[in-house]
Amino acid sequence: MGIYEVFNNISSVGLFYFLEGVISLVVAYKFFKAFQKSKNRITKNFAFLFFFLTITFLLWSLPSLLFPENNLLLNLGSLLGEVFIFLGFTFGMRAFVATRFPQFPQNLVSLGVILVGAFIVSLNASIFGSSYLNPQGVIEWHLHPLAIKIYSTMILILTIALGFEFFRASIINPESRIRPILLGLGSLLAGIGGVLVISNIPWQILLLGHTILFLGIVCIGCAVFFTEKPSV
Amino acid sequence: MENQWVVWLILLWTLPWKGVALWKASKNNHKKWFVALLLVNTMAILEIIYIFFFSKEKQLKDQV
Numbered sequence: 001m002g003i004y005e006v007f008n009n010i011s012s013v014g015l016f017y018f019l020e021g022v023i024s025l026v027v028a029y030k031f032f033k034a035f036q037k038s039k040n041r042i043t044k045n046f047a048f049l050f051f052f053l054t055i056t057f058l059l060w061s062l063p064s065l066l067f068p069e070n071n072l073l074l075n076l077g078s079l080l081g082e083v084f085i086f087l088g089f090t091f092g093m094r095a096f097v098a099t100r101f102p103q104f105p106q107n108l109v110s111l112g113v114i115l116v117g118a119f120i121v122s123l124n125a126s127i128f129g130s131s132y133l134n135p136q137g138v139i140e141w142h143l144h145p146l147a148i149k150i151y152s153t154m155i156l157i158l159t160i161a162l163g164f165e166f167f168r169a170s171i172i173n174p175e176s177r178i179r180p181i182l183l184g185l186g187s188l189l190a191g192i193g194g195v196l197v198i199s200n201i202p203w204q205i206l207l208l209g210h211t212i213l214f215l216g217i218v219c220i221g222c223a224v225f226f227t228e229k230p231s232v
Numbered sequence: 233m234e235n236q237w238v239v240w241l242i243l244l245w246t247l248p249w250k251g252v253a254l255w256k257a258s259k260n261n262h263k264k265w266f267v268a269l270l271l272v273n274t275m276a277i278l279e280i281i282y283i284f285f286f287s288k289e290k291q292l293k294d295q296v
Binding site: 083087110114 | 242273275278
């Protein structure tokens, strides 16, 4: 098989997930570095959110990139990836609650996310084998209908809440507003894209969802690398 | 469920995590954690969080 054929047969969605995984890893590293300096627990929660997102994206991408014919690996990656995404959400929700509602018990929120996450993973495990890579290179997850509803609600709650929190931060501190705006935009785009990619919809819209999700992650990546120039 | 072996796969994934988490909870004398980890099946999410985060907090406190 020539190099042209390899690239021609590559799964576009697998590539999107892989790049998202790499960006998330860099973002997690930057947050860990920031945490080491500041010792801020919210920064640490964000670092873990992106660290677990990295594992998730790699688990979702590698089977379709390396073993596109192997449906079993794709389904295993799907299920394991879900476990890690809910680990990430646990820390993401902690970060949001610690910022917006510091008086609210964070452990209770974490427990709620874990229980809902475990329920969703169990639902999807009950229809194990439903995911496949279509001839256009798009992964069709075909998750459990109830799981999709709960999953979408969770994604939207997390991303909209975080998105608006970042936008609020940009209004409160107008001197450094580009970074929070990028983070807010990235969060909202990732939320919309995330909901689309897990839905049972035609592959063309799935691909659009993946593009939106990718743009969201790119925005977050840009925000982390963006350094505000001090105003003279 | 059509794929019965998925249950075995889930057990293969969950049980080692549960075992380590229960071991650490008993060593740290975390009774509430021990009961929760024993009774609730969260597909290893709770176990991973306990092993890497909450059990370490206890160890750090002991060191101080």
